[in-house]
Amino acid sequence: xxxxxxxxxxxxxxxxxxxxxxxxxxxxxxxxxxxxxxxxxxxxxxxxxxxxxxxxxxxxxxxxxxxxxxxxxxxxxxxxxxxxxxxxxxxxxxxxxxxxxxxxxxxxxxxxxxxxxxxxxxxxxxxxxxxxxxxxxxxxxxxxxxxxxxxxxxxxxxxxxxxxxxxxxxxxxxxxxxxxxxxxxxxxxxxxxxxxxxxxxxxxxxxxxxxxxxxxxxxxxxxxxxxxxxxxxxxxxxxxxxxxxxxxxxxxxxxxxxxxxxxxxxxxxxxxxxxxxxxxxxxxxxxxxxxxxxxxxxxxxxxxxxxxxxxxxxxxxxxxx
Amino acid sequence: xxxxxxxxxxxxxxxxxxxxxxxxxxxxxxxxxxxxxxxxxxxxxxxxxxxxxxxxxxxxxxxxxxxxxxxxxxxxxxxxxxxxxxxxxxxxxxxxxxxxxxxxxxxxxxxxxxxxxxxxxxxxxxxxxxxxxxxxxxxxxxxxxxxxxxxxxxxxxxxxxxxxxxxxxxxxxxxxxxxxxxxxxxxxxxxxxxxxxxxxxxxxxxxxxxxxxxxxxxxxxxxxxxxxxxxxxxxxxxxxxxxxxxxxxxxxxxxxxxxxxxxxxxxxxxxxxxxxxxxxxxxxxxxxxxxxxxxxxxxxxxxxxxxxxxxxxxxxxxxxx
Numbered sequence: 001x002x003x004x005x006x007x008x009x010x011x012x013x014x015x016x017x018x019x020x021x022x023x024x025x026x027x028x029x030x031x032x033x034x035x036x037x038x039x040x041x042x043x044x045x046x047x048x049x050x051x052x053x054x055x056x057x058x059x060x061x062x063x064x065x066x067x068x069x070x071x072x073x074x075x076x077x078x079x080x081x082x083x084x085x086x087x088x089x090x091x092x093x094x095x096x097x098x099x100x101x102x103x104x105x106x107x108x109x110x111x112x113x114x115x116x117x118x119x120x121x122x123x124x125x126x127x128x129x130x131x132x133x134x135x136x137x138x139x140x141x142x143x144x145x146x147x148x149x150x151x152x153x154x155x156x157x158x159x160x161x162x163x164x165x166x167x168x169x170x171x172x173x174x175x176x177x178x179x180x181x182x183x184x185x186x187x188x189x190x191x192x193x194x195x196x197x198x199x200x201x202x203x204x205x206x207x208x209x210x211x212x213x214x215x216x217x218x219x220x221x222x223x224x225x226x227x228x229x230x231x232x233x234x235x236x237x238x239x240x241x242x243x244x245x246x247x248x249x250x251x252x253x254x255x256x257x258x259x260x261x262x263x264x265x266x267x268x269x270x271x272x273x274x275x276x277x278x279x280x281x282x283x284x285x286x287x288x289x290x291x292x293x294x295x296x297x298x299x300x301x302x303x304x305x306x307x308x309x310x311x312x313x314x315x316x317x318x319x320x321x
Numbered sequence: 322x323x324x325x326x327x328x329x330x331x332x333x334x335x336x337x338x339x340x341x342x343x344x345x346x347x348x349x350x351x352x353x354x355x356x357x358x359x360x361x362x363x364x365x366x367x368x369x370x371x372x373x374x375x376x377x378x379x380x381x382x383x384x385x386x387x388x389x390x391x392x393x394x395x396x397x398x399x400x401x402x403x404x405x406x407x408x409x410x411x412x413x414x415x416x417x418x419x420x421x422x423x424x425x426x427x428x429x430x431x432x433x434x435x436x437x438x439x440x441x442x443x444x445x446x447x448x449x450x451x452x453x454x455x456x457x458x459x460x461x462x463x464x465x466x467x468x469x470x471x472x473x474x475x476x477x478x479x480x481x482x483x484x485x486x487x488x489x490x491x492x493x494x495x496x497x498x499x500x501x502x503x504x505x506x507x508x509x510x511x512x513x514x515x516x517x518x519x520x521x522x523x524x525x526x527x528x529x530x531x532x533x534x535x536x537x538x539x540x541x542x543x544x545x546x547x548x549x550x551x552x553x554x555x556x557x558x559x560x561x562x563x564x565x566x567x568x569x570x571x572x573x574x575x576x577x578x579x580x581x582x583x584x585x586x587x588x589x590x591x592x593x594x595x596x597x598x599x600x601x602x603x604x605x606x607x608x609x610x611x612x613x614x615x616x617x618x619x620x621x622x623x624x625x626x627x628x629x630x631x632x633x634x635x636x637x638x639x640x641x642x
Contacts (some may be wrong), residue, residue, distance in 0.1 A: 011436065046576070098557035098581065100533070152582075164451070214423070236411070236419035246577040252573050255367070255566040256547065257587040260419065261473075264585040266578040 002296050003052045003115035009045030012053075012303075014296050025119035026072060028059040028079070030316045033113045034138040037169065037307040039106075042248060043303060052107055055081045055106035055113030058137035062117070068217055069122055078140040080124040080272055081105040107220060115143060116295070126272045132259075133321045135293070137316075139286040139311075140275045142169060146176040147278070148270030149241055149313050153216060155180045160188075160203055160213065160235050165220035166193040168289055168311045169243060173218050174202045175284045185210070187229075193310060196288045212236070219242055224250035227264075230252045236260040241267050265291040286311075323617050324436030326623035327637075330366030333624075334423070335617050341432060347393065348379035349400070351637045353614075354434045355459040356627040358490065358543045360427075362567060364624060368428055375435030376427035378450060379458035380638075390443055399461040401445040401593055402426040418590050435617070437638055447593045452601040460607040460632075463490060467497040468599070469591030470562055474537060476501045479607045481534065483507075483526055483554050486541035487514040489632045490564060490612055494539050495523045496605045503560045506531070506604070508550075514631060517609045528595045533557070539564055545571035548585075552565045557581040562588050607632075 003017045020027070032057035042049045057079070061072045083103040084096025090100050105120060106112020128137045147170070155161075159181045163174045166188020169294040174186045174197065186197050186203030194204055210233060217234045219226040222244040230240040233250070234244060257264065279285040291309035294302040298314070324338045341348070355377035374431045378400070382393045405417025412420050427433020427439060427500040449458045468489070476482075480502045484495045485511020495507045495518065506525040506526030507518050515525050531554060538555045540547040543565040551561040552573070561583060575592070578585065599605040612630035627633040 065474050224575070237416070242575060242579050245579045248574075249572050250575045253569075254563060254571045257585070258563050258566045258589055259587070261587045261589055263580070263587070266580070266582045266584070268579055268582055272470070308324070 001116035002106065003111075004054070004251070004296060004299055006042060006053055006107060010043060011300070012043060013022065014299055014316060017115070022063060022065060022119050024065045024119050026064050026069075026125065027062040028077065028115050028120060029062050030057050030059040030116060030118055032134040032138050033057040033314045033316055034108070034142075035302060035312045035314070036142065038245060040303065040307055042107065048201055048243065049107060052111040052113075052115045052118075053106045054112035054118075055104070056138050056141045057113035057118065058134050058140075059113070059118065061125070064122060068077045069082075072122065072125060075125075076134075076137070077125045078126045078128055078137055078272065078276075079105065079120040081107065081124065082269060083110060084126065091257065097300050107295050114314065126276060129276065129280050132276065134314060135290060136224055136279055136286050138313060139172065139285045139289075140272055140279060143172050143176065143275035143279060143284055144270040144272045145169070145171040145243070145268065146270065148267050149173065149218065149243075150179065150180065150274070151270065152265055152267055153239060153241070155216070159182045159215050161216045161218065162210065162214045163218045163220055164226055164229050164233070165222065165244070166190050166197055167220065169222075170218075170312070171197055171200060171289060172200065172286070173220055173243065175200060176278065177201070177218075179278065179283055182214050187233075196310065200285055200286050214238060216241065220244055222246055224248065227252055229264065231256055234260075234262055237307070238260070239263045239265060241265050243267050287297035322437035322599060324432075325375070325617060325620055327363060327371055327374055328596075329371070331364060333364060333620070335620055338436070340438045341440050343384060343386060343440050343448065343561060345386045346442050347390075348383045349378075349384050349398065349439050349441060350383050350528050351378050351380040351434050351437060351439055352636045353459050354378040354637055355463075356633045356635070357463065358488070359566060361624065362629045363627055365381065365561060367566065373432035373434075373436045373439075374423070374427045375433035375439075377459050377462045378434035378439065379455050380434070380439070382446070384541075385443060393443065393446060396446075397449045397458070398446045399458055399593065400426065400441040401441040401451055401590070401595075402428065402462065404431060404442055404445065405591060418620070425567075449595060450597065450601050453597065456611060456634060457600055457607050459634055460493065460610075461593055463598060464493050464497065464596035464605055465591040465593045466490070466589065467471060467494040467591065468595040469566075469588050470494065470498065470539065471501065472591065473586055473588055473594070474560060474562070476537070478502045480536050482537045482539065483531065483535045484539045484541055485547055485550050485554070486543065486565070487518055490540065490543075491541035492518055492523065492610060492631070493522060493605065493607070494541055494564065496521060497599065500599065500604055508554075517631065518608050521606055531599065535559060537562065541565055543567055545569065546588070547554065548573055552577055552583065554619065555581075555583055558583070560584045560586060561584050562589050
């Protein structure tokens with residue numbers, strides 16, 4: 001099969017490799033995959049990943065490890081990307097995404113979906129309803145990550161929220177948080193991305209007059225300076241959500257965190273079922289975010305374009321619906 | 322009266338100045354004052370403070386602004402250091418410590434207690450019970466700051482807590498948290514301070530084998546690297562409390578905060594009534610922390626010694642009990 005393979009920082013190539021052995025997992029024929037900020041950071045050396053990247057994908061189940069699971073075969077699916085060791089205290093508590101020995105599809109110790117086939121454990125599968133087409137289903141994973149914020153914070157319709165960052169994740173987070181409160185603004189500095197935010201009916205914030213006024217500020221910039229901006233915008237005793245990972249260090253003036261008693265919450269993967277509901281109902285829209293759909297042969301252009309636009313997808317194998 | 326006056330970074334001198342005009346506040350004859358880490362940072366330029374520093378103190382009320390308040394005269398008191406504008410939304414909500422226009426005694430826009438007299442609003446006063454002598458009463462403010470953590474976090478007797486920093490604040494926080502859970506350890510690197518921690522029956526942690534295991538880690542180091550250490554020690558989805566301010570920036574690797582979904586909580590001033598209870602009952606002990614009691618004439622040695630020991634006090638005027 002065709003697969004994109006990372007061999008080190010900045011080194012990725014398209015190769016012909018064996019279809020992965022299922023090894024107790026389900027084999028999925030990947031139809032569409034999305035390029036995420038984390039993938040770009042993996043190319044820059046983040047997490048020291050080697051292998052096939054890609055963790056936003058939709059596909060069709062080709063085979064299952066046990067004959068009792070054959071109902072999944074032919075099912076269109078997305079998949080939770082965390083694979084716990086199944087033996088530790090955290091896995092026992094159902095928190096496999098914090099298992100110290102976990103694998104993460106396309107990010108840590110497990111090949112991902114920038115390939116014609118990928119394997120994942122059966123318990124990670126989520127069926128995709130017909131209301132969600134393949135190009136939308138690719139967004140289930142990042143929308144789930146946005147929904148994680150709803151699990152972590154007690155928000156209500158009075159909450160005043162700023163999302164810093166007008167990238168793919170920022171525009172998804174803005175839409176998800178707007179399901180709870182109308183007082184959500186997006187702050188960004190890319191006119192073409194803010195235009196898409198407007199098309200999604202998101203309010204665009206004026207950062208200047210809003211300093212120190214937000215109950216919650218989400219940093220979705222993917223850049224070290226994002227946390228600075230978030231700390232300027234949040235009110236005393238407010239909350240900053242750190243949503244973006246990046247390779248390298250951020251320099252933070254820590255005294256305002258103490259003096260203003262700010263809470264900072266790291267936020268990662270979230271509930272797939274809630275993301276599927278929001279996408280199926282159309283409350284969260286993703287079509288305007290898709291800036292290009294390319295093939296693996298165009299991977300260099302795809303990654304380059306992903307750095308400068310919202311969401312680039314790979315059309316991997318023929319779509320099933 | 323005698324007062325220590327800060328004129329700029331590193332510039333402090335003992336001077337003869339006017340007794341402050343009460344200006345609607347109570348005049349307090351200061352008997353004992355403590356040197357806090359924040360005072361040392363003010364000397365280094367933190368908060369760009371000019372005037373009389375000092376915010377840990379005990380004294381006797383000499384005069385009150387209104388004849389209806391004369392019951393306070395002669396009362397031994399400590400005082401909350403935040404003075405709100407009384408006009409804004411936050412003051413109306415009773416959160417004067419986050420009033421944007423607040424003054425803070427000895428820290429921001431209001432002279433402090435490294436002087437024979439200090440003024441504070443009557444609503445900031447707390448009577449000191451006889452069970453607490455002057456040298457203990459000076460610790461009400463920092464113990465209150467430690468008690469703030471109890472207001473911010475939901476702790477119980479299963480909570481596993483590390484306090485990073487064996488300084489004055491660390492040893493107070495360790496004692497306060499131990500009133501909730503037996504699983505509190507202090508981590509430090511100063512043998513002479515850890516000896517005092519042991520004398521206070523605090524458990525001394527072995528940082529190496531405890532990495533990633535604590536539910537809560539309190540950074541009380543007062544140094545930029547404290548937050549790094551705290552982030553190593555805390556478990557996934559655990560909480561780091563930032564308790565110490567310092568002048569300058571900290572460099573933080575932000576991806577572990579996101580990947581491990583750590584919560585960071587800035588924590589400042591706390592409830593005086595709870596601190597007074599803990600000190601009056603003897604549950605929190607402070608006598609072993611006092612490394613020297615000096616006079617204003619010895620101020621240079623006092624600040625120098627305060628940088629290298631636990632708590633240096635100024636004996637200002639004769640004690641009343």
